[in-house]
Every structure is written in C-alpha cells, then in structure tokens.
Amino acid sequence: MELRHLRYFKAVAENGGFARAARLLNVSQSAISEQIGDLEFELGVTLFDRTNRRVRLTEHGEQFLEDALSVLASAEKAVANIKKALRGEIGTLTVGFFVGGTGTFFPAIIKEFRNRFPDVQVSLAEMAPGMQHRALQSGAIDIGFTRPVQPSDATTLRSEYFLTEPMYAVLLKNHPLAKKRTLLIRELADERFVLNERKYSPAAFDKVITLCGEAGFSPRIGATATVGSGVIALVEAGEGVAVLPQGSKVLISDELVFIPLGDRTAYIDLVIAWAPEHESPILQAFLELARKRRKASAIASL
CATH class of the missing domain: 3.40.190.10 (Periplasmic binding protein-like II)
Structure with missing residues (x-):
C-alpha cells in the first residue's frame, strides 16, 4: 500500500465517482479503478458500492476513510515540517x-x-x-x-x-575619586583591581591589563570573579576598584558609582x-x- 492508493481512494470517496476523481487528479479513470482494485484486494474488503450510478462507500469503506484521512494528514504535515525546517521555521x-x-x-x-x-x-x-x-x-x-x-x-x-561598549570605572561612593565626572585609567594606578577571571572572560581581563599597560603601569590584582555580578560584589565589599563595560551598569548597587573612562582605547566589543x-x-x-x-x-x- 502506498500513499498514492490512499489519495486515489480519498478522491473517489469525496467526489462520489471514478470519473470525477480522475478529472480532479488529472489521471485516467482506468488508472484510478486499477489502483482502487489493488487496494481492495490488499485489504480483503470492498470499499465502494458500485451498483448505483453514484459510487458510495461501503461500511468498511467508511471506516477505512477515517484512517486514510488521518494518514494523509500526517504525511502532509511531515512534508510541511520539512519545508519549514529548510526555511529555518521549525x-x-x-x-x-x-x-x-x-x-x-x-x-x-x-x-x-x-x-x-x-x-x-x-x-x-x-x-x-x-x-x-x-x-x-x-x-x-x-x-x-x-x-x-x-x-x-x-x-x-x-x-x-555587534556593538562597541565604552569602559567605566566602578568605585565605592566614598572613594576619593567618586565625585569625578570622568577618569583616566592612570588615576587608578595606586588602586587594587578586581577583575573578571581570565578563564571565564578573557577579552574583558585582557582589556583592563592592556589599558593599564598603555597608561604605564601593571595593575595590582586584589581579587577576581567569574562573572560581572561577582566583580561588583567584591568592589562593594571593599576589595578594590573595577573597570567594566557599559552594559554592567545594570548590576550596580546604590553603594557604587560608575564613572566613564576618558582613555582613547577604553572600549570593548x-x-x-x-x-x-x-x-x-x-x-x-x-x-x-x-x-x-x-x-x-x-x-x-x-
């Protein structure tokens, strides 16, 4: 049994005759009759009552039509899903x-x-x-x-x-530099730094090291954290200052200030x-x- 048999069977059942089904499917009436005959032989039942001018489903045909429609719908859904997958829609x-x-x-x-x-x-x-x-x-x-x-x-x-983010200094509100509108990285040369751990954020770690190097000093690393929220928490605990991208502003608490760096290369992608x-x-x-x-x-x- 093939899907073709079920499609021919469905067409005859829904159109009440072999001739109408043949015109709908654009095939010869004899081809449809042959396929329906093969289907009935395989199933061992008569699917259509052919004694009247209008072909009607037998009791077995009515039962088989319900399952055939379900199989055809599943097949059509499978084809549609493949097409969706190829278009990136599923x-x-x-x-x-x-x-x-x-x-x-x-x-x-x-x-x-x-x-x-x-x-x-x-x-x-x-x-x-x-x-x-x-x-x-x-x-x-x-x-x-x-x-x-x-x-x-x-x-x-x-x-x-995708985008470029400017870098900011993160300080406690009571820090001597906290009231400045902008900072240069060299103004933090005597501070301890809290950094993103390089294993987890290599680009952010390297950016801070590079900025300090361009300003002529190596940062004293007081602590590291695996994520930005950890860096913020350590700064708030007094472990040092931090340099973080603009997006980290969402993590800042009321105890901290976020001051833009004025250095020419103070940005990260x-x-x-x-x-x-x-x-x-x-x-x-x-x-x-x-x-x-x-x-x-x-x-x-x-």
Missing part, C-alpha cells in the same frame, strides 16, 4: 548570553524571533563569554552574544561585530559567535534578524 535554537552584555537589544531580538518563528523552540543559556566559546564548539549552544573570540578559537568559531560546523537554517534566520536589528540601531543612533 526546530530548536539555544542562545548563549551573559548579564551585562545584553542591553535592551537582546530581549527585543529574542521576542521578535519567537513572534516570527513560533514553531522554533528557543532556549536561553546564561554563561560567561569563555564558557560560551567552549559551548559553541561542543554544540551545547547554537549561537552566543559574547566577547571577541580568542585567536586560539578562531579556527573553530566564526563571529561578527560585543560579538555574535557560532560554530560553522553547527550552522543550520534556523541559525541563519536568527542571524539575519540580529543583523537587521543591529543595522536599525546604528541608523537610529545617527
């Missing part, structure tokens, strides 16, 4: 992100993607940039909003620039990264939406 997508690196754009992108592709199951995974890079390589996540990919990962990951070997139509659809959002934001800021 399946799963896991997006990596980190708090302090999402801004207002991230929830907007996720919401719009879900509205456009309701049949795609979107999962969000919060993890530090360094962890995202390993998760992308293993396939644990499909795409990530993260910091620039390290040279050691450049052969296995692809990334695109946010990128979208993915593993080429795990690319899919769904991933491409998400990328296209993110690119449009980025372009629209750039135009709006002009």
Whole structure:
C-alpha cells in the first residue's frame, strides 16, 4: 500500500465517482479503478458500492476513510515540517548570553524571533563569554552574544561585530575619586583591581591589563570573579576598584558609582559567535534578524 492508493481512494470517496476523481487528479479513470482494485484486494474488503450510478462507500469503506484521512494528514504535515525546517521555521535554537552584555537589544531580538518563528523552540543559556566559546564548539549552544573570540578559537568559531561598549570605572561612593565626572585609567594606578577571571572572560581581563599597560603601569590584582555580578560584589565589599563595560551598569548597587573612562582605547566589543560546523537554517534566520536589528540601531543612533 502506498500513499498514492490512499489519495486515489480519498478522491473517489469525496467526489462520489471514478470519473470525477480522475478529472480532479488529472489521471485516467482506468488508472484510478486499477489502483482502487489493488487496494481492495490488499485489504480483503470492498470499499465502494458500485451498483448505483453514484459510487458510495461501503461500511468498511467508511471506516477505512477515517484512517486514510488521518494518514494523509500526517504525511502532509511531515512534508510541511520539512519545508519549514529548510526555511529555518521549525526546530530548536539555544542562545548563549551573559548579564551585562545584553542591553535592551537582546530581549527585543529574542521576542521578535519567537513572534516570527513560533514553531522554533528557543532556549536561553546564561554563561560567561569563555564558557560560551567552549559551548559553541561542543554544540551545547547554537549561537552566543559574547566577547571577541580568542585567536586560539578562531579556527573553530566564526563571529561578527555587534556593538562597541565604552569602559567605566566602578568605585565605592566614598572613594576619593567618586565625585569625578570622568577618569583616566592612570588615576587608578595606586588602586587594587578586581577583575573578571581570565578563564571565564578573557577579552574583558585582557582589556583592563592592556589599558593599564598603555597608561604605564601593571595593575595590582586584589581579587577576581567569574562573572560581572561577582566583580561588583567584591568592589562593594571593599576589595578594590573595577573597570567594566557599559552594559554592567545594570548590576550596580546604590553603594557604587560608575564613572566613564576618558582613555582613547577604553572600549570593548560585543560579538555574535557560532560554530560553522553547527550552522543550520534556523541559525541563519536568527542571524539575519540580529543583523537587521543591529543595522536599525546604528541608523537610529545617527
């Protein structure tokens, strides 16, 4: 039994005759009669009462029609789902992100993607940039909003620039420099620094070290933390000062101040990264939406 048999059977049943079904399907009446005959032989029952001018379903035919329609509907759904999958409209997508690196754009992108592709199951995974890079390589996540990919990962990951964030000094409110409107990194040369641990945020760690080096000193590292919220907590506990990107403002408490750095190179990029070997139509659809959002934001800021 093939789907063709069921389609011919359905056409005859719904149109009340072989001739009408033949015209509808654009095949010869004899071909339909032959296929229905083969189907009845295989099932061992008569599906149609052919004694009247109008062909009618037998009792067995009525029962078989219900199941045949269900099978045909499932087949059509399977074909439609494959076409959706090829267009990136069905399946799963896991997006990596980190708090302090999402801004207002991230929830907007996720919401719009879900509205456009309701049949795609979107999962969000919060993890530090360094962890995202390993998760992308293993396939644990499909795409990530993260910091620039390290040279050691450049052969296995692809990334695109998304936006640039200025860097800020994070100080206790009672710090002698807390009332300044801007700071230069060299003004923090005598301070202890709280940094993101390099294993988890290599780009952020390296940026602070580079800024200090350009100002002619090496920072005294008082403590490190795996995520931005940990860095903030350590600064609030009096373990030192920190230098963090603008997005980390969402983590700041009332006990701290966030002062922009005036150094020419005091900025860090946010990128979208993915593993080429795990690319899919769904991933491409998400990328296209993110690119449009980025372009629209750039135009709006002009």
